Amino acid sequence: MRLDLPSAARNPISLIGVAIATAMAVVFFVLLALEMGGQLRNPYLGLLLFVAVPAGFLIGLLLIPLGIWRQHRRRAAGRAAEEWPVIDLRLPRTRTVMFTVALMTCFNILVFSLAAYGAVHHMESAEFCGTTCHSTMEPEYAAYQVSPHARVACVSCHVGPGAGALVESKVAGTRQLWQLFTNNVPAPVPAPVRTMRPARETCENCHWPEKSHGDKLRQIREYADDEKSTETVTTLQLHVGGGRAELGVGSGIHWHMNIDNRVEYIATEAERQTIPWVKFTDRSGRTREYTVEGTTPEQLAQGERRTMDCIDCHNRPAHTFDPSAERAADTAMALGQMPRDLPFARREAVTALKADYASTDAAMAGIDARLREAYRPQAGASPEALARIIAGVQGVYARNVFPAMKVAWSTYPNNIGHVAFPGCFRCHDENHKAADGTAIKQDCESCHAMP
Ligand code: HEC
Ligand code: HEC
Ligand code: HEC
Ligand code: HEC
Ligand code: HEC
Structure with a gap:
């Protein structure tokens, strides 16, 4: 038995191409079967399934004619063709080599699939969406983490299932990436989001009206x-x-x-x-x-x-932000995040929240200093209550005001x-x-x- 490739294709480059294309094909069908079987339901799977894997497959396929062409040119130049030896499975040595190659290929495919699966998981995570662009998504990510949807992936609302939505979101994403590189991300990120899908295809996957x-x-x-x-x-x-x-x-x-x-x-x-x-x-x-x-x-x-x-x-x-410093202080107080037993607690909290700070760091330090100053003359104020009101006000500020993104109370109606x-x-x-x-x-x- 011989490995029956056309002799022109029996050159290293073409053979690598064949290997890549075969591996990609296998990965593609495995992922496809998983998606159709419902084991993987993830908008980013499409990125891999319909973009990355086929791209690899295409590269593999292109290597085949490239190898043939290169060999052809060598021949034409009168140099010896780089023909690979005939593989004869009657020889035990050849069988061992073939077996090892097959085993390694299986192993590579397994590794590749696992890596791809991990990448998909990571890309669907809120951490990926919320932190990859650093300060850009900071306001939305901060509000999201304390919202009723804190366990719902960003992509469930922002991309939704299906390949079409994915391609659309990638087109938009490429533009956003460009804005990020050229430092032109609008601050604040504009709302409403015009590319949002009809709620029927996102919200209604979970909420049955x-x-x-x-x-x-x-x-x-x-x-x-x-x-x-x-x-x-x-x-x-x-x-x-x-x-x-x-x-x-x-x-x-x-x-x-x-x-x-x-x-x-x-x-x-x-x-x-x-x-x-x-x-x-x-x-x-x-x-x-x-x-x-x-x-x-x-x-x-x-x-x-x-x-x-x-x-x-x-x-x-x-991404619910409090509409005003007053309402934010009220909510935090109602939830027990700020003590009411300090005199004028609400008034002091609102004053500290409404002051102008240049950055989040400056705000954290400023709030601390302001409240300490306000309660310093009152011998009765317990250090424990003071620490709690400082932490409470800092928390409210940190999830509502983002100087770097020009987001503050009532930026988003x-x-x-x-x-x-x-x-x-x-x-x-x-x-x-x-x-x-x-x-x-x-x-x-x-x-x-x-x-
Ligand atoms: C429960 C659904 C849902 C989830 C989960 C969700 N969002 Fe949103 N997001 C929305 C809606 C709805 C809007 C506003 C759309 C509009 O006004 O047209 C929005 C708006 C935004 C905006 C535009 C600016 C703004 O504040 O309106 C950004 C940026 C954003 N989301 C990022 C994220 C990130 C990052 C995550 C994950 C950490 C996430 N979203 C998770 C539903 C969601
Ligand atoms: C992946 C599933 C999922 C998707 C998608 C989803 N939600 Fe939800 N939503 C939930 C869950 C779970 C809760 C309940 C959270 C709780 O009670 O702690 C919830 C709660 C809510 C609530 C009640 C909040 C409250 O204060 O009690 C509203 C309103 C809501 N969702 C609207 C939406 C809208 C609008 C969208 C689409 C933009 C959406 N949801 C998309 C799962 C989802
Ligand atoms: C006309 C405006 C309006 C529309 C449209 C609307 N809602 Fe609501 N929804 C409300 C209001 C108002 C409340 C109650 C106030 C609140 O929860 O803050 C509410 C409450 C809810 C709740 C919480 C119910 C509960 O008993 O805790 C969920 C979940 C919800 N809506 C989901 C949806 C989904 C999903 C859609 C789209 C299919 C939708 N809503 C469309 C106005 C609307
Ligand atoms: C079209 C429906 C609708 C009508 C009409 C309406 N409301 Fe409301 N109202 C709402 C909703 C929705 C909320 C918000 C509930 C929430 O925050 O979850 C609200 C909230 C409020 C609040 C609490 C506001 C706050 O957060 O402090 C008051 C007070 C109020 N309404 C008074 C009135 C009065 C008085 C009228 C008659 C002139 C009126 N509303 C008519 C839908 C309505
Ligand atoms: C884009 C316009 C629009 C917005 C925004 C809107 N509504 Fe409506 N709403 C309507 C129209 C139109 C009707 C039907 C009036 C009619 O009977 O002809 C209606 C009807 C209603 C009804 C009466 C239903 C019945 O039993 O007859 C309620 C209740 C209601 N809306 C609540 C709300 C609440 C609460 C909000 C805000 C969260 C809201 N709507 C926002 C346009 C709107």
């Missing part, structure tokens, strides 16, 4: 600037609702999530905060258009048109609610009127009760 129903109780604790940091509690009974009309629960705020109710809108500025036109299509296809008086057709023609989905309300599900930002009232303001005079209502009770 038709299942959600009922009310949600929220307690908002606020503290006064007096000596005792007096507490007031606002209780909101949010009519989240949801479901589908057929199931008998098609109401409440998640009326909006109902696939039977389609709301489209046009925003006339980049942040989607000004929405002068809204169109509602119900399940029977009936439509109603609401417009704010004085809106011109030119304004609408230039605006951005979108169909509402989860992200139009939940635009900060993983949060569309849930209507007090700190326009939010729901971008549409529910009684000024969006249909031809028959009906308006998108601002009736408090339709969204929440205050028991």
Whole structure:
């Protein structure tokens, strides 16, 4: 038996090419089978499966004609061709060599696959996304780590499954990489993210809209600037609702999530905060258009048109920053991250948070110095409470203000609610009127009760 390659291809370069191509083919089919079998469900797998492995395969294939061409030129130049010896499996020595080569090849493929698998795992991790570009992603990564989605990979929301999404995200990623190299990353990173996929293909992989129903109780604790940091509690009974009309629960705020109710809108500025036109299509296809008086057709023609989905309300599900220093201090105090037993604790915390600091390091030192100074004259202040309020204020600052990325309170509007930002009232303001005079209502009770 002979290794039956055309004699022209029996040269070292071509043979290396054959080996590479074969190995890549095997890796490709193994990964493909794993993906189709559902063992690997990861957007970055596509990067490997559809880009890196085929690239290797192609290089292998290209080496074959290259070797042939080179040998051809040598022959033409009258030099002896570098023919490899005939492999004769009747010889025990040849069999040993062949066996060893086969074993090594298997081993190499195993190593290669494991390395590739590890790379995929790493690239899908939040650490990779959150820290590779250092300060660029710092605000989002910091907020993400304390969000309800802290265990959800960035790519689950930002890329989603499928090869198409991956290619799109890689095209965008290449531009971002260029910005990073040329030091031109915009600060702050602009929101909304225009390349975000429809929520149906990301959020709804985990959240099943038709299942959600009922009310949600929220307690908002606020503290006064007096000596005792007096507490007031606002209780909101949010009519989240949801479901589908057929199931008998098609109401409440998640009326909006109902696939039977389609709301489209046009925003006339980049942040989607000004929405002068809204169109509602119900399940029977009936439509109603609401417009704010004085809106011109030119304004609408230039605006951005979108169909509402989860992200139009939940635009900060993983990157929630506090809207103000006051609210941040209140939340930290309610969670016990700052002691209330120091006199004027809330007032001092807010003052320390609102001061201007040039960098995060300067802020950490500045907060420490300021609070020590504020409590120095008070002999009664326990060092333990002082240490806690300093740590609490530093923590609040570190997850909300990022001087390097020009991110501070209220840089990113949060569309849930209507007090700190326009939010729901971008549409529910009684000024969006249909031809028959009906308006998108601002009736408090339709969204929440205050028991
Ligand atoms: C639960 C889903 C989800 C996860 C998980 C998630 N994000 Fe986001 N991210 C969003 C949404 C939604 C937006 C805002 C989109 C919009 O406003 O159009 C966003 C916006 C951003 C922005 C733009 C700037 C901004 O603050 O709006 C960056 C940068 C970002 N995310 C990075 C990350 C990184 C890094 C991770 C992982 C450490 C991550 N995201 C994890 C949903 C998510
Ligand atoms: C990989 C799964 C996954 C994806 C994708 C995902 N979520 Fe979640 N989400 C969760 C889990 C798990 C929780 C519950 C966390 C908890 O209760 O601690 C959650 C909680 C939430 C909550 C409740 C937060 C709270 O304060 O209680 C909202 C709102 C939410 N997700 C919205 C979204 C939106 C919007 C998207 C898409 C941009 C999204 N999620 C994508 C898994 C996911
Ligand atoms: C019209 C705005 C709006 C839309 C659209 C919307 N939500 Fe909500 N959602 C809310 C509000 C408001 C709440 C309650 C307030 C809160 O949790 O902060 C809520 C609550 C939730 C919760 C927490 C429920 C609970 O009982 O704790 C989840 C999970 C959630 N939404 C997921 C989604 C998903 C997934 C989508 C898209 C399919 C979506 N929402 C679309 C406004 C919206
Ligand atoms: C279109 C629905 C909707 C309408 C109408 C509405 N609200 Fe709200 N409201 C919300 C949502 C959503 C939140 C935020 C809940 C959260 O933060 O999770 C909120 C939050 C609030 C809060 C707490 C704000 C905070 O964080 O301190 C107050 C107070 C409030 N609403 C009062 C009112 C009053 C008064 C009216 C009637 C004029 C009204 N709302 C009408 C949806 C609505
Ligand atoms: C882009 C515009 C827009 C935004 C933003 C918006 N809504 Fe709506 N909402 C509508 C329209 C349109 C309707 C349907 C009005 C009608 O009945 O014709 C509606 C209806 C509702 C209803 C009534 C459902 C029913 O039972 O009839 C609730 C509750 C509601 N929205 C809550 C909210 C909350 C809470 C927010 C903010 C988190 C919000 N909406 C943000 C456009 C919007």
